[in-house]
Ligand SMILES: Nc1ncnc2c1ncn2[C@@H]1O[C@H](COP(=O)(O)OP(=O)(O)O)[C@@H](O)[C@H]1O
């Protein structure tokens with residue numbers, strides 16, 4: 009099926025661009041006339057995933073496919089991986105440092121928010137190799 | 148009530164300006180995950196965070212303005228990004244509770 013493809017490099021060394029990919033996707037969906045409620049869900053889920061790549065994985069890549077009724081988002085990084093995914097999914101669980109927390113991150117709500125605001129979520133992760141998070145949000 | 152009107156009535160400092168929208172609600176918080184999932188759009192977002200990520204989250208939630216409390220000022224990257232994105236960033240010496248009361252009284256939210 010025809011879809012709109014968007015790709016973004018997510019810089020892991022630069023907080024000042026964190027959120028740019030999510031913002032760009034949000035603007036695109038708005039222009040396409042997707043409902044504000046759906047745009048909001050996409051923005052929340054993708055921002056959390058984007059931020060995780062920045063604060064936990066030295067950055068990565070976001071690949072986005074927009075279909076008429078849904079959006080697929082792949083967040084791919086070559087970071088440290090997640091050893092215990094069930095534990096990482098728990099609300100409030102975070103390995104973020106005090107320094108990261110002082111920037112407003114590290115509430116341990118990122119993965120739970122991604123789950124809550126997406127319709128499908130899948131985490132593939134290998135310790136020492138990297139993590140891919142798949143998100144689908146239906147409009 | 149428009150942001151510019153609230154600024155005048157409440158006497159908040161103005162660091163950067165944006166589109167003069169109507170204020171419909173308020174939200175207080177510093178953890179970005181809470182803000183992004185709970186703040187409603189067209190809100191006044193009251194916080195003591197002053198780094199560049201506040202600008203990114205403010206755009207994503209479409210708040211009417213950011214109100215930095217307790218005398219906090221935006222750092223340079225935050226200021227620059229807010230200015231280029233066109234986000235209202237305001238300031239007050241009040242703590243978050245007192246500032247919220249002022250916003251509520253002035254804007255009727
Ligand atoms: N892309 C990733 N690479 C490595 N670890 C991750 C990644 N995403 C999440 N994690 C791990 O899962 C934990 C929980 O993530 P999250 O719920 O987003 O909370 P937070 O980001 O606030 O720590 C993180 O603290 C981190 O240990």
Ligand SMILES: [Mg+2]
Nearest residue numbers: 056060118119
């Ligand atoms: Mg997170």
